Amino acid sequence: MAEEKTRTLAIICSKGSLDMAYPGLVLANAARMLGLEVKLFFTFWGMDIITKSKVDHLKVTPVGNPAMHMPNLVGVIPGTTDLATAMMKKSLEKIDMPPVAEFLEMIHDAGAEIYACRMAADMMNLDREDLVDEVDDIVGAMEFLEMTEGAQMLFI
Amino acid sequence: MSTVAELKEKLNVELDAEGFLVNPNDWTPEIAQILAKEEGIEELTDRHWQVINFVREYFKEHGEPPTLRAITKRSGVPTKELYQLFPKGPAKKVARIAGLGKPKGCI
Numbered sequence: 001m002a003e004e005k006t007r008t009l010a011i012i013c014s015k016g017s018l019d020m021a022y023p024g025l026v027l028a029n030a031a032r033m034l035g036l037e038v039k040l041f042f043t044f045w046g047m048d049i050i051t052k053s054k055v056d057h058l059k060v061t062p063v064g065n066p067a068m069h070m071p072n073l074v075g076v077i078p079g080t081t082d083l084a085t086a087m088m089k090k091s092l093e094k095i096d097m098p099p100v101a102e103f104l105e106m107i108h109d110a111g112a113e114i115y116a117c118r119m120a121a122d123m124m125n126l127d128r129e130d131l132v133d134e135v136d137d138i139v140g141a142m143e144f145l146e147m148t149e150g151a152q153m154l155f156i
Numbered sequence: 157m158s159t160v161a162e163l164k165e166k167l168n169v170e171l172d173a174e175g176f177l178v179n180p181n182d183w184t185p186e187i188a189q190i191l192a193k194e195e196g197i198e199e200l201t202d203r204h205w206q207v208i209n210f211v212r213e214y215f216k217e218h219g220e221p222p223t224l225r226a227i228t229k230r231s232g233v234p235t236k237e238l239y240q241l242f243p244k245g246p247a248k249k250v251a252r253i254a255g256l257g258k259p260k261g262c263i
Contacts, residue, residue, distance in 0.1 A: 006244075026262055033224055033259075035245025096223050096263055106225065109235035 008037040008151035010144075015156065016048030018058040018088060018100070019065075024156045025103045032110040039151070040107075041144045043117035046156075047124055050116055050132050055101045059085045101132065108134035115139050157194055166190065176251065176258050180215060183255025195249045197242065204241050204253075207233050211254040221256045223263045 009031045013024040024040060031038045048054040062068040062075035062084050074080060089099070098106060108114055116131055116138045128138060139147075158166065160175045167187055170178040175194070177183055188208060192200050200208070210231035214222040224247055228235045242249040251259045 030262055032239075033245060033247035035243075096225055098225060106228075106235055110239055 006035070006037050008039065008148065010039050010041070010148035010151040010153045012041045012043060012153070012155045013046035013049060014044045016045035016054070016058060018060040018085060019067075020156065021046075021049045021058055021100050022092070022097065022103075024154070025100070025107060026097070027154065028107045028112045029103070029110065032107060032112050037151075038107070038112040039115065039144070039148050040112060041115050041117060041139075041141075043120045043141075047116065047120045047126065049100060050104065050114065050135055051126060051130055052132055053130070055104070055132060056099070058100060060088050104132055104134045115144055117141065117144075163190075163194065172257070174258060177255040178257075180255050180257075183212070187255060188253050191253045191255075195242075195253060196244075197249075197253075200253075201241075203233060203237065207231055207238065207241065207250060208254045211250060211256065215254070215256055221251055221254075221259055221261075223261050224250075225263050 009027070011024045011028055013021070015021075024046075028038045028040055042050045048058060059081050061081045062070050063072050063081075065075075068075070068084065092099075097103070104114065113136050114134050116126075116135050118138050118140045121127070121131075121138050128135070131138075160171050160173065163175060164171050167190060169182040169187065172178055175191075177187070189200060192204070197204070207227060210227060211222060214226065222230075224235075224238070227233065227250070228238055233241070238246050238250075242253075247259050251257065
């Protein structure tokens with residue numbers, strides 16, 4: 001049987017709120033479960049997802065988030081962000097979605113490659129040791145584009 | 157690799173268009189061996205069976221297949237090993253060899 005070329009999915013994660021962290025992680029995991037090659041590139045606010053000091057403290061904020069179906073004025077009441085975050089974490093656990101740190105470990109063990117953006121790391125003064133262990137390398141945008149040649153690309 | 161029609165004849169069970177068992181109760185360990193070969197797994201080791209048996213038990217209990225996360229958390233076979241045992245897409249391979257339908261979950 002002829003060797004089939006493996007489909008590759010490249011995912012760029014540019015947002016660091018809790019609700020925007022999951023789409024990339026879920027798709028990466030689903031792709032690996034199906035046998036696709038997966039490479040993730042974390043940049044700008046997406047760096048929070050792979051930063052040790054931030055990964056367990058991502059939040060979902062109701063302000064300016066039309067999906068929350070809540071007036072912005074309510075969102076500014078102290079504690080609303082924490083409440084929304086706690087509710088979302090509870091809902092995620094109920095459908096067997098792991099917390100973000102565990103999710104990163106899971107997709108990395110599953111063979112997904114995880115890269116941090118060099119420019120964002122420089123901008124935010126982040127070194128390798130500031131990032132979670134699952135990060136394979138800190139690379140530039142050109143390098144990432146080179147290693148994902150021919151891949152299907154998602155920007156989140 | 158056999159076609160679904162050839163497999164149907166060989167196994168004498170009902171299969172869907174993608175070669176998954178239609179009725180999980182038709183499953184036997186012998187069928188698992190044959191389907192594993194179809195999926196490119198030459199021999200099912202004890203570790204493969206640990207996963208398959210967990211999945212079968214879980215299905216019996218819950219009426220639905222476990223997520224891969226549930227498998228890696230509770231079967232005693234961690235993620236890395238699961239991907240080595242069932243390379244190139246464990247979700248469909250595990251479900252097919254264990255005689256369950258094509259998985260529909262996201263995790």
